[in-house]
Amino acid sequence: MTNLIGALEQQERALAFSSFDEETAYRLGTVLRELAAVDRAPVVIDIRTANRRLYFAALPGSAPDNDEWARRKGNMALRKQCSSLLCGERLAAKGKEVGPDMGLDPMDYAAHGGSFPVRVGGVGVVAVITVSGLPARDDHELIVRALASYLDVQNISLDALLAD
Numbered sequence: 001m002t003n004l005i006g007a008l009e010q011q012e013r014a015l016a017f018s019s020f021d022e023e024t025a026y027r028l029g030t031v032l033r034e035l036a037a038v039d040r041a042p043v044v045i046d047i048r049t050a051n052r053r054l055y056f057a058a059l060p061g062s063a064p065d066n067d068e069w070a071r072r073k074g075n076m077a078l079r080k081q082c083s084s085l086l087c088g089e090r091l092a093a094k095g096k097e098v099g100p101d102m103g104l105d106p107m108d109y110a111a112h113g114g115s116f117p118v119r120v121g122g123v124g125v126v127a128v129i130t131v132s133g134l135p136a137r138d139d140h141e142l143i144v145r146a147l148a149s150y151l152d153v154q155n156i157s158l159d160a161l162l163a164d
Helices: 002-014 022-038 064-080 084-093 136-151 158-163
Strands: 044-048 053-058 115-120 124-132
Touching (some): 022 044, 022 124, 064 084, 064 115, 136 158
Antiparallel strands (some): 115 124
16 A cells, blocks of 8 residues: 555646646546547546636536535545545555545545645645545546646556556
């Protein structure tokens, strides 16, 4: 598990932006949607700040419940300033889960893969990119693929990082 946590932290360091705005969110959302469509992934894609949605797409086969999962995973990534998969792995390493002992309602927060922080150098986390509809790790990796393509970062998948 420690290797996975380290790999997730490495992804977040490597996949940072120098700037991020509405146009960037649209272009990145389009890249993500195209990758999902090629894979025929039945997902929703949501890019948002803490108080407004910048991009949303629902692909064929996705369900209304995916919107709800996206909201909960996005809340977690915004609150903890890291990917929802990393949050879940850190909690699991401590034998904990989302709940009242953390001050987080599981109806509003989910520590399952599929939400990734948009981190801007010198600023911090300004938004989150969330995918819901696939298994947790696949949701996460779809976002990583899109970010790697958009930011031109090589060998950043979990499989590549864990193989090292």
